[in-house]
Amino acid sequence: MLFNSAPFFVFLPIVFALFWALKNQLKWQNLLILIASYVFYGWWDWRFLILIVISTINDYFLGNAIHKTENQKKRKLYLILSIISNLGILGWFKYCDFFIENAIQLIESIGLQANISTLEIAIPVGISFYTFQTMSYTIDIYRKKMNAEKDVIAFGAFVAFFPQLVAGPIERATNLLPQFNKKKSFDFAIAIDGLKQALWGFFKKIVIADHCAIYVDKIFGTPDFPVEYAELPGSVLLMGSIYFAFQIYADFSGYSDIAIGTAKLFGFNLMRNFNFPYFSRDIAEFWRRWHISLSTWFRDYLYIPLGGSRGNKWKQFRNVMVIFVVSGFWHGANWTFIAWGALNAVYFLPLLFLNLNRKNLDNEISNSLLPSLKVMLSILITFILTCLAWVFFRSASIGDAFVYLSEIFKLDFIPDNLYYLHPLLISQLAFFIALEWWNRNNTHPFEFKRKCHKSIRWSIYYAFIIIILFSANYHESSDFIYFQF
Numbered sequence: 001m002l003f004n005s006a007p008f009f010v011f012l013p014i015v016f017a018l019f020w021a022l023k024n025q026l027k028w029q030n031l032l033i034l035i036a037s038y039v040f041y042g043w044w045d046w047r048f049l050i051l052i053v054i055s056t057i058n059d060y061f062l063g064n065a066i067h068k069t070e071n072q073k074k075r076k077l078y079l080i081l082s083i084i085s086n087l088g089i090l091g092w093f094k095y096c097d098f099f100i101e102n103a104i105q106l107i108e109s110i111g112l113q114a115n116i117s118t119l120e121i122a123i124p125v126g127i128s129f130y131t132f133q134t135m136s137y138t139i140d141i142y143r144k145k146m147n148a149e150k151d152v153i154a155f156g157a158f159v160a161f162f163p164q165l166v167a168g169p170i171e172r173a174t175n176l177l178p179q180f181n182k183k184k185s186f187d188f189a190i191a192i193d194g195l196k197q198a199l200w201g202f203f204k205k206i207v208i209a210d211h212c213a214i215y216v217d218k219i220f221g222t223p224d225f226p227v228e229y230a231e232l233p234g235s236v237l238l239m240g241s242i243y244f245a246f247q248i249y250a251d252f253s254g255y256s257d258i259a260i261g262t263a264k265l266f267g268f269n270l271m272r273n274f275n276f277p278y279f280s281r282d283i284a285e286f287w288r289r290w291h292i293s294l295s296t297w298f299r300d301y302l303y304i305p306l307g308g309s310r311g312n313k314w315k316q317f318r319n320v321m322v323i324f325v326v327s328g329f330w331h332g333a334n335w336t337f338i339a340w341g342a343l344n345a346v347y348f349l350p351l352l353f354l355n356l357n358r359k360n361l362d363n364e365i366s367n368s369l370l371p372s373l374k375v376m377l378s379i380l381i382t383f384i385l386t387c388l389a390w391v392f393f394r395s396a397s398i399g400d401a402f403v404y405l406s407e408i409f410k411l412d413f414i415p416d417n418l419y420y421l422h423p424l425l426i427s428q429l430a431f432f433i434a435l436e437w438w439n440r441n442n443t444h445p446f447e448f449k450r451k452c453h454k455s456i457r458w459s460i461y462y463a464f465i466i467i468i469l470f471s472a473n474y475h476e477s478s479d480f481i482y483f484q485f
Contacts, residue, residue: 001043002479003258004205004472011040012262019266026183030157033180033266037160041125048124051089056159058085059134060152066141067148075142082138090131094123098333126166128330132297134159137173139301146174154180163262167255167482169273169293176270184267194264196446196461201257203464204250207471208432210478211425212247216240219420220394220404229403234410236420241387241408244394246429249278251481252291257444276440278386278433279365281378283347284357286386294330298323316352321345331393336401340392347385365440 001008015036022028042049062082066075097118107114137158140146149155158177164170219240221227229237256273263270273293280286287295299308306319321342328341351357365375388405395401439445448457 001040003255003262004202004478007043011036012265016265020186023186024183026181027151027153029184030151030153030180033157033162034153034160037157037162037165040162041160041165044125045122051093051124051127052130052160055086055089055130055134056152056156058082059138059159060149060155063138063141063148063155064150066138079138079142083135086131086135090127093121093127095333097121129168129170130159130165132170132294133173136170136297136301137177140172140174146177149173149177149181151181161263161268163259163268164270167252167259167480168291169256169259169271170297171270171293176268179268187267190264190267193447194261196261197264197444198258198261199461199464199468200444200446201254201259201261202468204254204257204432205480206468208428209247209251209254209481210473211428211471212243212250213478215420215422215425216244216247216394220244221396223396229400229407232407234408237404237408239420241391241394241404243425245278245383245387245390246432248390248393248481249274250432255480255482272443276436278383279379279437279440280382281360281365281375282351282356282382283344283385284351285360286382287344287348294327298327302326313353317349320348320352324348335398336392336395339398339401340389343389343392347389 001011015032018032019029022032038049038052041052059082062078062085065078066082069075069078097120100116100118104114104116104118137146141148149158155177157180158171158173161171161176217225219227219232219236232240253274260270260272271293273291275289275292277286277289280289303319303323306322307315308319309316324341324345325338326341328337328339328344331337331340348357351359360378365371368375371379391404391408392398392401395404435445439447446461
């Protein structure tokens, strides 16, 4: 079920009303959340619910097994079983065809006949998200950071919690799971703030991301309508990479805002997933602000166990490269994602070598009304590097990405077709940037920490609702980009 679809706007009020009708009945509330989450997820394909149930039961029993024994060998064995089973399911559904395709290409490249074919396995929506969420649960029990959950309903609700099930944030059990064991009382202020944050998320998705997508698809092409990049001037291709940068940011962070806002309606607090990443002054800062739940997951469960920043520079370089390449591969079974991750590592390594990777931890951006020239240039350079990396992320193949980039750097920067420089979209992006900059110290622009008359606030809410309604495509709801991961 899509957030931006008519069924969701029927589903949410019903679940909300039933949830608070069961006030002070924690077990029934958790059961309702579990059932509602399965309905939400099964709306795409009920068969994929089997995987969530398997993952839930698997880690519920293995988590309890780890917790109950002090025998270190058994604890490690149970943890390994959890990791293998989770990664096995993820690998089969998401990466099996990828490895088969590459095996076929390798066999044929040496002149042999490959008598195998891909299995055409459908990738379950959001499998990477809930797999990592359940893995962190068993790992944290193994590390004795938390106790195992005894209530299977509460644990199942944690795994399948519908606001963040499909595209995150990837919650830690240490944060979210205890909230299912705590009685809740309805807080009107928190619920209203949740609606405001969800409204901002819908604006980002429907007005910014979906509008950018129209031009991104025309410039990059789609599987059904490929594009010859040589036919477009470099300026248009450059605009395409910028449009995609805003599309993926508004799309993904918009989902996170809707998820976090929706969770607040039920009294749940999800972690922040984006912190205005395009105001970053270097790539290291960008990755502290972008998809925070995934970045911190890899930091805590892969980077630090590998040695982190300990050891000599070469070990640190190795650890950084592993993290970025694995992060790229997590996004999808395509060499383009691996290249995207590796390129970000290349951006990051000079900062690590010069010990500048933690330079921009200060509040200079937060405290200044306007950025200094130095800060502005740093932000611009970081944004340009990010846009170039996004070309690999969006392209169908490595070859397409290199062709696209080579055409950008041709000296034909006078657009032959002003259609791509649509004034409405440009003005929307300018407004979006200005609004985010003005509210960069807030979680979302509708917090109104500065004094503002009630009538003005409500006028702004209604204005945004009207803009969203006029911008929405009522014939077809567009998927969120990260659903494929």
